[in-house]
Amino acid sequence: MPRISATKQAILAAALELGALHGISGTTMDEVAERAGVAKGSVYYNFASKDGLFGELLTSGVSSLSRTLREARLSATGFASIEAMVAGMLTLIADNRALAKLMAAEIFRTDRAWQETMVSLRREALSEIEAALAPLVPRDTSESTRLLMAGGIFGAVLMGGLEWLLFSPGTPAAEVSAALLFTFSGKLDAGSPSAA
């Protein structure tokens, strides 16, 4: 594994923050260079193109998401593994909110150079959730339906997590996790708990 140079790391970090702020198309290579504290020539020395830079950023981000989900899934069984995945994802989002914002904005884009890589990596991440779901849903549920459910859970945590960080960052992580899990607990559909 070749070590990533300090320059390359600074460029990636700058691109991530700016991309989260303005989107990929809205971020310029001049800005990236300036924020990274290097000249633009150095950016192009390290990355072949703007697409190459952001492609690397996003694919490595989705990979780390998959790893997190996989570890969480294997750490428990049954519904507890869903709980672990929600908590793991929220931690990841909180620790790297720029990446979360960037991913939320770009995950459904289908016109990038690295589109196919992203589609397959996203599928990989959703498959982790789907695998945890498989023993919890009726046996005749099709794989595509389970993937739909997985997409829903993923979307819930991502949007809930961003809502949290952007609009009520004071809330403790555990409370956010509990709130999201509450919606999956079925207690919403159990009469009127507020009267209890």
Add this chain to the structure above:
Amino acid sequence: MPRISATKQAILAAALELGALHGISGTTMDEVAERAGVAKGSVYYNFASKDGLFGELLTSGVSSLSRTLREARLSATGFASIEAMVAGMLTLIADNRALAKLMAAEIFRTDRAWQETMVSLRREALSEIEAALAPLVPRDTSESTRLLMAGGIFGAVLMGGLEWLLFSPGTPAAEVSAALLFTFSGKLDAGSPSAA
């Protein structure tokens, strides 16, 4: 209410489709004009700027989302009103997938000229879900927690809906709705249904 001219409508439609495809920053006014079948001068005759064009598109889109959610909420009580909102949102997404994609990509952007309008309109939409949630959660649940839950439900339907349209468009809408609602039904957390 002034009627919207055919030209203006064509421009809005073109901007919506291109924006869904390439994002707002990735869409050029030249492309918009070409796709709308008018000259660029006509685009600027109808809209003061690119920001004005997309701002109008997004704010009207979020408004119609709020309306749909409100109607769905009032059409039922208890958990059934959540079910109605999920179904209503999915219909909206299916009928206007370009708008759904555009919204998913831009809803967390915080650097636009119309940022404040969007934030308040989004809050309005989430408040509809939050209102339906209020009688279903423990009485001591704070408003910000309920909004977090609302964000989660919103995210689940949006991402699940896009997953549906992009990757398994053959699935009937009712099945998608049922799959997403299943995750909120608590049946995930009820032992191992696959063994039943």
Add this chain to the structure above:
DNA sequence: GTCTATAATTTGATAGAC
């Protein structure tokens, strides 16, 4: 490896004829 300077294009926006 990093920098400065610059080429080649693209892009938002405007002017003014019709």
Add this chain to the structure above:
DNA sequence: GTCTATCAAATTATAGAC
């Protein structure tokens, strides 16, 4: 109201010195 022509600025990418 719509078009053509055009400007001024921005933007991706490269060349070549150090």
